[in-house]
Amino acid sequence: MSEMDSSGIENRPGTSDHNEAPNPPGGPSRPRIVIIGAGFGGVETARALKGAPADVLLIDRNNYHCFQPLLYQVASAALSPADIAWPVRGVLSGQANLTVLMADVTGVDTAARRVLLGAGSVPYDHLVLATGATHSYFGHDEWARVAPGLKKIEDATRIRREILIAFERAELCDSAEERRHFLTFVIIGGGPTGVELAGSIAEVARHALPNDFRRVDPRTARILLVEAGPRVLPTMPPALSDYARERLESMGVDVLTNVRVTSCDGDGVDTEPNGRILSETIIWAAGVRASPAAGWIGADADRAGRIRVTPDLSVPGLPDVFAIGDTALFEQDGKPVPGIAPAAKQMGHYVGRLLKARVTGTQPPAPFRYSHAGDLATIGRNAAVVKLGRLELKGFPGWLFWSVVHVYFLIGARNRLSVAFHWLWNYVTRQRGARLITGDDHEA
Amino acid sequence: MSEMDSSGIENRPGTSDHNEAPNPPGGPSRPRIVIIGAGFGGVETARALKGAPADVLLIDRNNYHCFQPLLYQVASAALSPADIAWPVRGVLSGQANLTVLMADVTGVDTAARRVLLGAGSVPYDHLVLATGATHSYFGHDEWARVAPGLKKIEDATRIRREILIAFERAELCDSAEERRHFLTFVIIGGGPTGVELAGSIAEVARHALPNDFRRVDPRTARILLVEAGPRVLPTMPPALSDYARERLESMGVDVLTNVRVTSCDGDGVDTEPNGRILSETIIWAAGVRASPAAGWIGADADRAGRIRVTPDLSVPGLPDVFAIGDTALFEQDGKPVPGIAPAAKQMGHYVGRLLKARVTGTQPPAPFRYSHAGDLATIGRNAAVVKLGRLELKGFPGWLFWSVVHVYFLIGARNRLSVAFHWLWNYVTRQRGARLITGDDHEA
Numbered sequence: 001m002s003e004m005d006s007s008g009i010e011n012r013p014g015t016s017d018h019n020e021a022p023n024p025p026g027g028p029s030r031p032r033i034v035i036i037g038a039g040f041g042g043v044e045t046a047r048a049l050k051g052a053p054a055d056v057l058l059i060d061r062n063n064y065h066c067f068q069p070l071l072y073q074v075a076s077a078a079l080s081p082a083d084i085a086w087p088v089r090g091v092l093s094g095q096a097n098l099t100v101l102m103a104d105v106t107g108v109d110t111a112a113r114r115v116l117l118g119a120g121s122v123p124y125d126h127l128v129l130a131t132g133a134t135h136s137y138f139g140h141d142e143w144a145r146v147a148p149g150l151k152k153i154e155d156a157t158r159i160r161r162e163i164l165i166a167f168e169r170a171e172l173c174d175s176a177e178e179r180r181h182f183l184t185f186v187i188i189g190g191g192p193t194g195v196e197l198a199g200s201i202a203e204v205a206r207h208a209l210p211n212d213f214r215r216v217d218p219r220t221a222r223i224l225l226v227e228a229g230p231r232v233l234p235t236m237p238p239a240l241s242d243y244a245r246e247r248l249e250s251m252g253v254d255v256l257t258n259v260r261v262t263s264c265d266g267d268g269v270d271t272e273p274n275g276r277i278l279s280e281t282i283i284w285a286a287g288v289r290a291s292p293a294a295g296w297i298g299a300d301a302d303r304a305g306r307i308r309v310t311p312d313l314s315v316p317g318l319p320d321v322f323a324i325g326d327t328a329l330f331e332q333d334g335k336p337v338p339g340i341a342p343a344a345k346q347m348g349h350y351v352g353r354l355l356k357a358r359v360t361g362t363q364p365p366a367p368f369r370y371s372h373a374g375d376l377a378t379i380g381r382n383a384a385v386v387k388l389g390r391l392e393l394k395g396f397p398g399w400l401f402w403s404v405v406h407v408y409f410l411i412g413a414r415n416r417l418s419v420a421f422h423w424l425w426n427y428v429t430r431q432r433g434a435r436l437i438t439g440d441d442h443e444a
Numbered sequence: 445m446s447e448m449d450s451s452g453i454e455n456r457p458g459t460s461d462h463n464e465a466p467n468p469p470g471g472p473s474r475p476r477i478v479i480i481g482a483g484f485g486g487v488e489t490a491r492a493l494k495g496a497p498a499d500v501l502l503i504d505r506n507n508y509h510c511f512q513p514l515l516y517q518v519a520s521a522a523l524s525p526a527d528i529a530w531p532v533r534g535v536l537s538g539q540a541n542l543t544v545l546m547a548d549v550t551g552v553d554t555a556a557r558r559v560l561l562g563a564g565s566v567p568y569d570h571l572v573l574a575t576g577a578t579h580s581y582f583g584h585d586e587w588a589r590v591a592p593g594l595k596k597i598e599d600a601t602r603i604r605r606e607i608l609i610a611f612e613r614a615e616l617c618d619s620a621e622e623r624r625h626f627l628t629f630v631i632i633g634g635g636p637t638g639v640e641l642a643g644s645i646a647e648v649a650r651h652a653l654p655n656d657f658r659r660v661d662p663r664t665a666r667i668l669l670v671e672a673g674p675r676v677l678p679t680m681p682p683a684l685s686d687y688a689r690e691r692l693e694s695m696g697v698d699v700l701t702n703v704r705v706t707s708c709d710g711d712g713v714d715t716e717p718n719g720r721i722l723s724e725t726i727i728w729a730a731g732v733r734a735s736p737a738a739g740w741i742g743a744d745a746d747r748a749g750r751i752r753v754t755p756d757l758s759v760p761g762l763p764d765v766f767a768i769g770d771t772a773l774f775e776q777d778g779k780p781v782p783g784i785a786p787a788a789k790q791m792g793h794y795v796g797r798l799l800k801a802r803v804t805g806t807q808p809p810a811p812f813r814y815s816h817a818g819d820l821a822t823i824g825r826n827a828a829v830v831k832l833g834r835l836e837l838k839g840f841p842g843w844l845f846w847s848v849v850h851v852y853f854l855i856g857a858r859n860r861l862s863v864a865f866h867w868l869w870n871y872v873t874r875q876r877g878a879r880l881i882t883g884d885d886h887e888a
Contacts, residue, residue, distance in 0.1 A: 063608060063881045080524035082878035089656030090875065099658045102612040102881070153882050164507060168546040212533030214543045414869050414877050421865060425858050433858050434526035435534065437507045437546070438597050 030055055031359050034115050034124035036105050036293070038065045038088045041325030041344035042130035046092055048352020054359045056098045057122060059115065063087055063102045066153055067410060069341060070419075072193060074156035075283075076200035077164070077208070077432040081153045083419050086411050105131075108296040110318060126320050126355055129293040129307070130348060133326035133339060136289035136304065143264040147282040150193055159283055161437045163201060166281045167209060168437075170216045183221040184279040186269055188261050189286030190227030191234070192377035195244055197283060198225040199380035202251040207430040223253045224277060226269070228260045228286075233385065235338070235375050240385040243394045247383045261286075288339060293327050302329050306336075311367035313351050322351045330368065337370045341409075346370055378402045381427065474499055475803050476567060478559050480549050480737070481574035482509045482532045485769030485788035489572050490536055492796020498803045500542045501566060503559065507531055507546045510597055511854060513785060514863075516637060518600035520644035521608070521652075521876040525597045527863050530855050549575075552740040554762060570764045570799055573737040573751070574792060577770035577783060580733035580748065587708040591726040594637055603727055605881045607645060610725045611653060612881075614660045627665040628723040630713055632705050633730030634671025635678070636821035639688055641727060642669040643824035646695040651874040667697045668721060670713070672704045672730075677829065679782070679819050684829040687838045691827045705730070732783065737771050746773050750780075755811035757795050766795045774812065781814045785853075790814055822846045825871065 031054045035042045038060035049056050064085040073079040089100045107116040114121040135149030148158050163185070170182035187198045202223050209218035225232065225248065231241040232248070232255060245255050256274060263270040268278040290305035299307045299315050306329035307315055313328060315321045325344030330337045337343045350368045357364045374388035376398070384402040386393040393401055403423065410416050422433060475498045479486045482504035493500050508529040517523040533544045551560040558565040579593030592602050607629070614626035631642045646667050653662035669676065669692065675685040676692070676699060689699050700718060707714040712722040734749035743751045743759050750773035751759055757772060759765045769788030774781045781787045794812045801808045818832035820842070828846040830837040837845055847867065854860045866877060 063612060063879070080526045080878075081882060082524045082880055085880055087656065087879040089653075090879065093655040100656075101616065102609075103616070153880070157882070165546075168507060172545065172547070209533075211537040212531065212544075414866075414873075414875070417869075418862070418865065418877070421862065422858075425861075429858075431534065431858070433862070434524075435507070435531040436526055436529055436597065438525060438601070 031125040032057065032123055033126045033128070033355055033359075034059065034122060035128040035130060036060075036115065037130035037132055037291075037325075037327075038062070038100075039068070039130060039132045039325060039344060040341045041132075041327075041348035042128065043088070043091060044345045044348030045128050045130060045324065045352040045355075046095065046098055048349050049097070049356055050095050052097060052356040052359055054097060054126075054355070056095075057101060057124075058088065058092070058098060059101045059103055059105060059117075059122075060088060061102070061104050062153075063089070064153075065091055065411065068151065070406060070410075071150050071153070071156045072196045072200060074153070074434070075150055075159040075163070075197065076204055077160055077435040078200065078426050079419060079422055080434050081157065083415055083422065084410070085153060086415065091411055105296075108293075108321075110297050110321065113320075124320075126358070127322070128348075128351055128355075129297075129315075129321065129323040129327050130325050130344070131291035131293045131327050133288040133290050135284055136287035137284070138287060140264070143284070146266050147188065147264045147269075147284040149284040149288075150197070151288075157438060159197075160434075162281050163204070164435060164437050167205075167213065167216070167218055167221075169280070171213050179216055180222070181267075181278050182280045183216065183218075184268075184277070184281070185221065185223045186277055186279045186282045187223070187225050188264075188269070188282065188284050190225055190229070190232035190255070190257065191285060192375075194225055194227070194283075194285035195232055195248065195377050195379060197285060198223055198248060198253045198255075199251060199378070199383070202248070202253050203380050203430075204432060206252060208432040208435070219252075221252075224256060224279075225253055226256045226259050226261055226271060226277075228258070230257055232257065233375075233377055236377070236385055236387055237392065240387060240392060240394060244377070244379055244385055247379045251380055288326065290327050293323065297321060299323075304329075312354060312364070313347055313368050322354075324348050324351055330370070332370050338372075342373055343370055376402050376405070381430075475569040476501065477570045477572070477799055477803075478503065478566060478568035479572040479574060480504075480559065481576055481735075481769075481771075482506070482544075483512070483574060483576045483769060483788060484785045485576075485771075485792035486572065486574035487532070487535060488789045488792030489574065489768065489796040489799075490539065490542055492793050493541070493800055494539050496541060496800040496803055498541060498570075498799070500539075501545060501568075502532065502536070502542060503545045503547055503549060503561075503566075504532060505546070505548050506597075507533070508597075509535055509855065512595065514850060514854075515594050515597070515600045516640045516644060518597065518878070519594055519603040519607070519641065520648055521604055521879040522644065522870050523863060523866055524878050525601065527859055527866065528854070529597060530859065535855055549740075552737075552765075554741050554765065557764075568764075570802070571766070572792075572795055572799075573741075573759075573765065573767040573771050574769050574788070575735035575737045575771050577732040577734050579728055580731035581728065582731060584708070587728070590710050591632065591708045591713075591728040593728040593732075594641070595732075601882060603641075604878070606725050607648070608879060608881045611649075611657065611660070611662055611665075613724070615657050623660055624666070625711075625722050626724045627660065627662075628712075628721070628725070629665065629667045630721055630723045630726045631667070631669050632708075632713070632726065632728050634669055634673070634676035634699070634701065635729060636819075638669055638671070638729035639676055639692065639821050639823060641729060642667055642692055642697045642699075643695060643822070643827070646692070646697050647824050647874075648876060650696060652876040652879070663696075665696075668723075669697055669699050670703050670705055670715060671699070671701045674701055676701065677819075677821055680821070680829055680831055681836065684831060684836060684838060688821070688823050688829055691823045695824055732770065734771050737767065741765060743767075748773075756798060756808070757791055757812050766798075768792050768795055774814070776814050782816075786817055787814055820846050820849070825874075 035058045067084040070084045103117045137143045205218045205221040260272045294301035294307045307323040324347035326339045376386045378384040382396045384398040386398045479502045511528040514528045547561045581587045649662045649665040704716045738745035738751045751767040768791035770783045820830040822828040826840045828842040830842045
């Protein structure tokens with residue numbers, strides 16, 4: 001197997017040091033760029049570095065890139081995990097200067113310029129932090145146990161399991177109170193994820209399941225969408241928020257605005273001013289906070305953990321370290337750039353270009369500017385809201401636009417065809433193909 | 445919610461007794477038939493009871509019916525779990541006399557005629573045990589931890605994770621010995637499952653992965669198929685076994701026949717006479733044993749736990765209890781009926797017809813006779829072996845026949861189309877779409 005040692009790759013992860021001598025000061029011949037995170041931002045950075053004279057290392061704890069905007073479709077049994085996720089190695093296999101590493105990052109030693117892994121560390125000359133966000137329970141991390149959020153494939157299969165098991169338990173129980181408890185679903189947070197989840201759970205209950213149960217009528221399920229602010233989809237124009245609310249209500253969702261959750265437990269939620277809501281299934285779509293990357297480098301961060309970055313997206317005082325996507329706080333025109341996929345992709349593309357210019361010694365690009373294409377959210381069958389500049393779409397045109405855009409942005413023809421097929425199938429039959437209760441309670 | 449209590453279903457699972465009074469002796473007006481297990485046998489029994497004047501209850505610990513013959517394709521990242529599994533409720537939703545219950549059965553009280561669940565019990569007049577088989581480690585249950593078998597969806601995703609992680613770990617490590625350890629895959633058992641797994645792991649290593657790794661060459665992976673007997677696929681004619689062996693070897697699989705595994709641990713296997721084989725990934729395809737159903741009813745069973753049944757598939761001394769599929773030992777012409785899907789389906793269909801005759805008071809069918817259609821196993825791209833009566837196919841015709849038969853027997857047009865699409869895609873591109881490492885180590 002000695003041919004493996006002559007592969008010519010100098011950027012060797014691991015603890016051995018024999019080819020990790022620091023580059024000579026002043027002019028690294030083959031700079032080492034490390035990207036942490038294979039989400040939208042990290043993958044875009046890697047792509048923009050195609051052909052650059054550098055050794056690029058992309059590290060992620062998973063072996064796949066996940067298309068997070070469609071996670072709710074896995075949670076609601078419309079798609080399979082493999083439809084919305086791609087092996088990172090496969091996505092970037094054409095890029096000769098890139099190595100992919102599946103590993104957990106535990107910290108960064110900015111003095112030694114090394115990324116710390118569980119076992120060992122890797123050196124970097126330039127570092128891109130694209131580690132994304134996780135759920136924020138606003139100081140109540142104990143709620144995570146009873147109110148899962150939706151950021152990872154495992155979250156989606158957990159929520160799918162909890163929703164489907166609730167109907168199974170309802171079918172088993174004898175008292176009307178118990179059944180009501182199992183058939184009440186509370187979604188906390190009225191942003192796009194909350195709206196999409198509420199709408200799709202309503203469709204599952206009203207269209208996919210009714211023929212399959214004998215003792216309960218899934219159509220009697222109560223689905224509550226709880227939003228602390230005055231309206232759902234707060235980043236949309238008020239008219240589209242109103243439309244979303246009406247559509248959700250016509251699908252049987254109770255939309256509670258100006259209602260704040262004060263506590264969550266295994267039996268339900270306490271709200272202000274609506275009091276206690278008993279429910280077996282609670283889903284958290286209310287808040288996110290950045291990954292702990294700010295702590296790794298001791299950077300200045302806002303309350304949500306986002307690293308304040310300079311106009312070129314580098315970290316103040318650490319010109320070789322960049323933060324992008326949900327990890328970064330970049331203010332433009334007095335407002336932070338939103339934590340959405342297009343923003344992460346634009347930042348990733350920018351940093352990739354900047355680093356390519358840096359390693360080739362060419363003119364760096366002008367400071368980063370985010371260009372907001374629009375907002376979109378789907379509510380259910382034939383119903384979505386789209387705001388693109390001055391264009392506003394709703395109803396069937398919005399839904400068609402939303403579907404086409406999402407299929408288009410999926411990576412790889414196989415996934416596009418597979419998702420399009422399953423959507424068409426679900427649309428025609430109103431069934432859900434991926435109604436599997438898998439894994440056990442230990443699964444994260 | 446009071447309409448739920450007037451659903452008219454008398455066969456109420458649960459602990460409440462108010463409508464579970466025993467039927468008057470001599471002539472039950474609406475007999476209760478309980479089927480345990482929603483595999484091939486149980487589903488076929490339920491189907492054959494369509495329209496029968498009985499309350500049929502189908503109990504399974506999962507909410508889906510799994511097409512076990514294609515589990516190895518999930519394990520080797522060609523298909524998603526939802527492609528080969530269907531919600532039981534959906535499969536049988538057209539059957540008005542049927543209730544589906546997702547629950548764990550813990551035992552049977554044959555005196556009281558009740559099936560015991562974790563919480564509560566359900567009464568039966570006729571009981572069908574269709575609980576299938578699990579792995580048999582021949583008295584070494586501790587091997588299960590290091591050498592998973594392939595019977596459930598969770599087994600398949602676990603094996604997929606272990607295979608993919610082995611390549612990731614190999615990419616990370618520094619010494620040639622370590623890499624060899626991670627890139628050695630041992631499959632124990634040369635029956636159809638072992639042959640199919642070995643062939644598909646070889647295809648993953650040689651075709652799907654090579655472009656994606658930088659430091660290791662997946663093509664150098666060693667795949668060993670270890671069989672204690674003199675040839676692989678022992679139920680096939682010797683010429684087809686020889687063909688399978690040649691094809692496997694041409695794909696790079698080391699086929700070791702007449703080699704017995706004497707011990708398994710986290711680092712490899714000990715064999716007789718070949719000594720120690722170091723390997724990170726060990727897969728068990730060597731033996732099965734019946735589920736513990738024989739113990740529930742105190743029935744006479746063989747060493748593999750199968751219940752010896754009478755010519756009408758009932759349990760000796762318990763004429764209202766039937767055992768079918770892998771749970772049953774039925775000898776015909778001096779040989780036990782094999783533990784394969786067609787046998788389970790034929791037994792299920794027979795017991796369903798017999799019970800329908802019994803509850804309608806018509807003539808019961810003649811004693812059960814198993815009709816063996818044939819044996820088939822796939823080895824890889826363009827290579828399968830088929831023996832149907834006097835017809836023997838191999839190579840591309842065998843493979844095409846195998847593919848068509850398997851798509852045909854999948855339940856539901858959605859799954860047929862989805863599997864056909866993914867197979868076509870994998871065939872043309874030689875890629876594997878479902879290469880996701882999901883779940884964590886706690887997952888069963």
